Amino acid sequence: MTPRPAADLLIVGASELVTCAGAAPAAGAAQGDAGVVERGAVAAREGRIVWVGPESQLERSVAPLGSARRIDVGGRAVLPALVDCHTHLVWAGDRTGEFARRLAGASYAEIAAEGGGILSTVEAVRAAPRERLARDARARMERMARWGTTGFEIKSGYGLSTAAELELLRAARDAAAGTPWLTSRTFLGAHTLPREARGSAAARARYVDLVIEEMIPAVVDERLARFCDVFIDEHAFTVDEARRVLDAGLAAGLTPKVHAAQLAPDAGVRLAAELGAVSVDHLEFATDDDLDALAEAGAVGVLLPGATLFLRMERFADGRRMIARGVPVAVATDVNPGSCPSESLPLMMQLACLRCGLSVDEAIVAATKNAAVAAGLADDLGSIEPGKRCHLLVLDAASRTELLYALGSLRTHRVITGASSAVPRGAPISDRDVFM
């Protein structure tokens, strides 16, 4: 008989436990099911899950320590805490006025002429002290955690100089320090061309060289990022430029990610597949050939339907087709000041259902298991299974479906990060049930 694992935290009383456990997405695999355990229970020790199963088997399966804490969730549904695998959540400046102007009919060119657009964010980020960037990012994470998110991928890309990109990534690192949230960082120096690189082809080429020769080595030297991303688009970087940047990142140890096919089809999706990108994000205009390449490569396709809605575009990414062709699908907020300032990952999941063709369980897997893979956080988050962190979203409802059904409504009862005994007493945030 296997010895029963010791536990310092027991979660009981769940109507259903949505584990999302099982194999990570792989070439040609289906989206996977949500792995629901009716009346399931969880046991954890020092913040990590040690046992998952039907509550009826809890007593004979786990040995609670004398100090163990027992949380009865009162007949509610329990899911893995959500993972937001595509965010730009470190920024400064205010683009609400630009939004109002856009609604009133101003063109992108007019807004840029008025000092708006992404370059206004770059200017504000360059001028902001790191402490303020970190504080504002942390405030955003706090609000996002109310919706159930405890894992965040965070991109740079509003600095666009070596010094400013490094400062932004340091702010991203600092923002999560002392919190129970897990983050990964992505270097996105090739987000857009800075103003000083827009004058000529030579200036443009110098900027790409700077990204490759100065920024990537500095980022890697300071261990500030795990991924290297490029925005491939007519208004951003070409596929050839992306290849150079991603190759340089790979050589330095940064795994590729790509923004591709957002506004028109492009060869970026196949480039990402060829280079072994962990994810390709946007994909509104991906072709069947693109999707087949992604499926074969096992890359995660990331839906960002909030950007489609916020930019008032008609064409949402076709998540249904992605899944049908074997692409593991994730969904994320894309939170950023220009194209989607949304802090609600559940709203994105709802849009993935209502506009991208996902089912309820597919959307849940998309914001947990598959998102954790895309964010590089799958060792810790994304499912409820032994070895993972005990980060749980308790819904204020008996059925997981409520999270998708209750459009725009807040259905968080509680977020458990299971850190009670892992974090020393007296630490600034020791046991953070971020909501209720």
Add this chain to the structure above:
Amino acid sequence: MTPRPAADLLIVGASELVTCAGAAPAAGAAQGDAGVVERGAVAAREGRIVWVGPESQLERSVAPLGSARRIDVGGRAVLPALVDCHTHLVWAGDRTGEFARRLAGASYAEIAAEGGGILSTVEAVRAAPRERLARDARARMERMARWGTTGFEIKSGYGLSTAAELELLRAARDAAAGTPWLTSRTFLGAHTLPREARGSAAARARYVDLVIEEMIPAVVDERLARFCDVFIDEHAFTVDEARRVLDAGLAAGLTPKVHAAQLAPDAGVRLAAELGAVSVDHLEFATDDDLDALAEAGAVGVLLPGATLFLRMERFADGRRMIARGVPVAVATDVNPGSCPSESLPLMMQLACLRCGLSVDEAIVAATKNAAVAAGLADDLGSIEPGKRCHLLVLDAASRTELLYALGSLRTHRVITGASSAVPRGAPISDRDVFM
């Protein structure tokens, strides 16, 4: 010199005060502006506003009582609390399973055959005790108030028998009792045909007669509703049936409202204009002639973009065109278990901007001043001006634009209902700052 009004509540520290004050919508009037007072302050007494103006003039304009309470909102934007002018928020039963089936591709006929659809709600409402209906509705209002809503129009239409319609309306009345929220009630016996009326033309005619001859007199006798509404649609009631019902309601003192042109153009919009309806709701397929008739009649056009999104329809109502043709536009959640279970009026306002063509200030007016008119609550709510209730939404932002910009995010700092001195101490809800 006019004597300074006495006040028991002072609201100071606003970055901007969005009054929405001014004339109510009228024939051919523009949507109106938001009436912003920079650094504006508010004074109230016994729950009603007595003065509004620049904070710099507060001291010389108002005489605070010794017991006056002073709330400093710390540089935040202050708006009128929101009014939700189209809700079906009294219901029983659970249609999350039906939602999941629909996403998975089930047709409406399959769902109905499985026992889903609106008739499943009717069955559950008929079986539910009034106390449970009221308690669940109140819980919904509590959650909706987090988003800033303090005024609700509530429709019947899930009883579909005289007894059940009356019980639903009594539950709506009871749900708000003892709370600071204001409600109005609408009799919607002609929401859909009950199962027992679906067998034949004769049964259908008998149901319409029942609505006219039995339900309307009983509702009026018990003063349970102020409005009479009909769902005009191929799958609901014809324009001729609607005319009979609305005429009977008018004769009994109920002001008309209409659900029209949701799924196809129909003559319902013009009927509503002809009969002096206070609002016509949905309007996805309204023609220019329809809108001109509404503008001339001064009826409010109510956008329900959440239903368009939730039903996965392509065509949103064209709010821009409505305003251009002189129709005062409101926006509402339509909260109901089948076609839009959303509790977030701000999300609806955002969709009105992103999908229906409204500007920031137009969307604010749509969810405050114009919504109060459509809900019959304009004597009390919808603007910040002397005589109205002191119901205020304090945003967690310095600019009102943030409410529209922060897609799906919760931006409520605090909701003030100003009831502190109007409600006796010890009352169950005496001073309800519903959030934070």
